[in-house]
Amino acid sequence: MTTILPQTGFVVWMTGLPTAGKxxxxxxxQTLLAxxxxxxxxxxxxELRPLLTPSPNHTVDESEWxxxxxxxxxxxxxxxxxxxxxxxxxxERRYRDTLRHMVPHLTExxxxxxxxxxxxxLRENNLLCFYGGL
Numbered sequence: 001m002t003t004i005l006p007q008t009g010f011v012v013w014m015t016g017l018p019t020a021g022k023x024x025x026x027x028x029x030q031t032l033l034a035x036x037x038x039x040x041x042x043x044x045x046x047e048l049r050p051l052l053t054p055s056p057n058h059t060v061d062e063s064e065w066x067x068x069x070x071x072x073x074x075x076x077x078x079x080x081x082x083x084x085x086x087x088x089x090x091x092e093r094r095y096r097d098t099l100r101h102m103v104p105h106l107t108e109x110x111x112x113x114x115x116x117x118x119x120x121x122l123r124e125n126n127l128l129c130f131y132g133g134l
Contacts, residue, residue: 009078011103013086013096016111022087025111029085040083043070067095075102 012029014022026042033040049056049066056062067090074084090096100106 007081008104009081009083010105010107011074011078011084011086011099012107012109013074013088013090013099014109014111015088015090015096017091018089020111020113022089022111025109026085026087033083038083040085041077042085042087043074044086045070045088064095068098071095071099071102074099078103078105 012026014025014029016022023044023046026044030040030042045066048070052066052069053062067088070086070088070090074086077084088095096106096108
């Protein structure tokens with residue numbers, strides 16, 4: 001009798017300050033993986049936050065809820081054999097630790113960019129006043 005082991009996908013969580021390039025890096029990684037025949041899905045909080053919280057206010061409670069949902073969603077997809085790329089600030093380790101306990105294959109990638117570039121990106125996206133400069 002042959003035993004069929006369930007196939008589990010992997011999860012890569014790209015974290016970093018706002019405008020560090022998480023979404024861009026996730027898309028680039030997805031393209032690279034696809035060229036190698038490895039399918040993946042992207043969960044990007046820039047795209048998902050407005051869908052899941054129609055009037056986002058970026059409070060601690062909202063962020064905790066959102067990152068919890070993202071972690072649970074990623075774990076569920078990975079258990080279905082999907083490879084998941086997450087682009088989300090998740091500035092506190094506890095947000096990512098939740099996922100670490102749910103999936104066997106989690107990689108965290110911290111992205112950063114030069115502070116002058118970061119300030120310019122915040123200005124371009126009208127976020128400088130929200131983050132108060134870094």
